[in-house]
Amino acid sequence: MGHALTLAKPYRRRLGLLFLDLDGFKAINDRYGHRTDDLILQQVAARLRENLRASDAVCRQGGDAFVTLVPECPQATNLEHLAQTLAAAITRPYDV
Numbered sequence: 540m541g542h543a544l545t546l547a548k549p550y551r552r553r554l555g556l557l558f559l560d561l562d563g564f565k566a567i568n569d570r571y572g573h574r575t576d577d578l579i580l581q582q583v584a585a586r587l588r589e590n591l592r593a594s595d596a597v598c599r600q601g602g603d604a605f606v607t608l609v610p611e612c613p614q615a616t617n618l619e620h621l622a623q624t625l626a627a628a629i630t631r632p633y634d635v
Contacts, residue, residue, distance in 0.1 A: 543596075543610045555612030557622055559587075561629070564603035571635075578635045586628040590621075 543554055561583065568576040580599065587597045587605060596608040607625070612618050 540608060543608055546610070552610070553612050553614075555607075555609030555618040555621070557607040557609070557618065557625070558600075559605040559607065559625065559629075561603035575635050579633050582633050582635075583629050586631075587625055590624050590628050 540556075546552075564576075564579075567579065580603070583605070584597065584599065587607065591597060591607065591609075594610050596610075598606055600606045607621075609618060609621065
């Protein structure tokens with residue numbers, strides 16, 4: 540994040556930052572255990588990466604939270620569209 544801000548500031552470029560939290564994830568962990576929990580988190584991360592550009596970054600913040608950094612985000616509507624795309628990708632059924 541610091542590096543992206545350093546690069547963006549001199550050129551007045553806008554960054555996008557998305558916080559994603561998986562609703563109801565604790566119930567999955569409680570019912571199916573850590574092994575299933577880990578498999579789903581790995582699949583979520585893969586789906587997020589599949590829908591991001593090479594210049595974007597995603598990381599697991601902890602638990603069921605992810606953060607996505609979009610270094611080139613000229614308008615909020617771009618970020619809104621990306622959020623909708625990511626939400627659609629992670630709400631599809633999972634193979635566990």
